[in-house]
Amino acid sequence: MKDTFIDRVKIFVKGGRGGNGAVAFLREKFRPRGGPAGGDGGKGGDVVLVATSSKHTLLDFKYKRHYIAENGQHGKGKNQKGKDGEDLIVYVPVGTVVYDAQTGEMICDLVEEGQRCVVAKGGKGGRGNAHFATPTDQAPRYAEPGEEGEERWIILELKLIADVGIVGLPNAGKSTLLKRLTRANPKVGDYPFTTLTPNLGVMELDEERRLVIADIPGLIENAHKGAGLGLEFLRHIERTKVLLHLIDVSDFREKDPIEAFETVNKELTLYSEDLGKKPQMVVANKVDALSDRKLLEDLKDYFLERGYPFTWVSALTGERIEDLKEELWKFYSNAS
Ligand SMILES: Nc1nc2c(ncn2[C@@H]2O[C@H](COP(=O)(O)OP(=O)(O)OP(=O)(O)O)[C@@H](O)[C@H]2O)c(=O)[nH]1
């Protein structure tokens, strides 16, 4: 993913105005006092979002912010109805969630190809005077105006659709690992919060076995209350099937990997119970800098006892990366 990844935009949508009903009378040679014959106005077009997998970002919306559907045409004489305005179809990537900008209410969640969502209804057309004739007023000079279309600001938010999400404390080596597993080229740094927006990469074992992996900014304690950067990006891994939980074991005397693991898990659960319950595979990283590898056995016991598969790598040197690919694939395939 490029730095230009746009995952949230605000746009204005407005349905077309309904056409006015017409005031008209039949004037025929042999019926000089023909009845009212004003046609109805056409309906205004709707603004309709449609999910497509051929779009992957919300970038277009950064440049064009207003989406207004066509107005309905006015009614005409001889009871002719005005033409309906055309719906304005706006394509958005699969994975777009739509909110009302003012109320924050979710309007729709576009998860499937071709799924549609009307975000602004067109106004109804007004009725022509033909509708208003009564026994006492057979020649009404009144017709309804068309209604205004609905209008509002909406927020489009794109959740990345990844198969695997990498989570862990800042600096655990998540981006380095993504680089190793895929062809993605995220920024790596020896300081926390190097990653500011999510990165995506595709891990390819062979033609049939591919996984999309997401690397998100590191999580810290109280992320669910807004500490650090992590929280805002957790939505990107809500839809992944499994999580790869990366822990740094290089400095285990100073930074307890189990504590790190529990801290991150607590934040995941506090953010959303579903996220906390997602199957996790625990991966110890930076084993190149670990002098006493016996620690790995202890960690393995700890995690296996709790039902988490456990493995280790060095994202930096590439040690056991090929094994991890196979293990991750297996874990992913077996997760329901
Ligand atoms: N020795 C060693 N260092 C590593 C390894 N993997 C990553 N690092 C180093 O750890 C630091 C952090 O790596 P990143 O990949 O940026 O870590 P991150 O988890 O993405 O960090 P944030 O994006 O800030 O959350 C960098 O200096 C990496 O070079 C490893 O296997 N061994």
Ligand SMILES: [Mg+2]
């Ligand atoms: Mg990173």
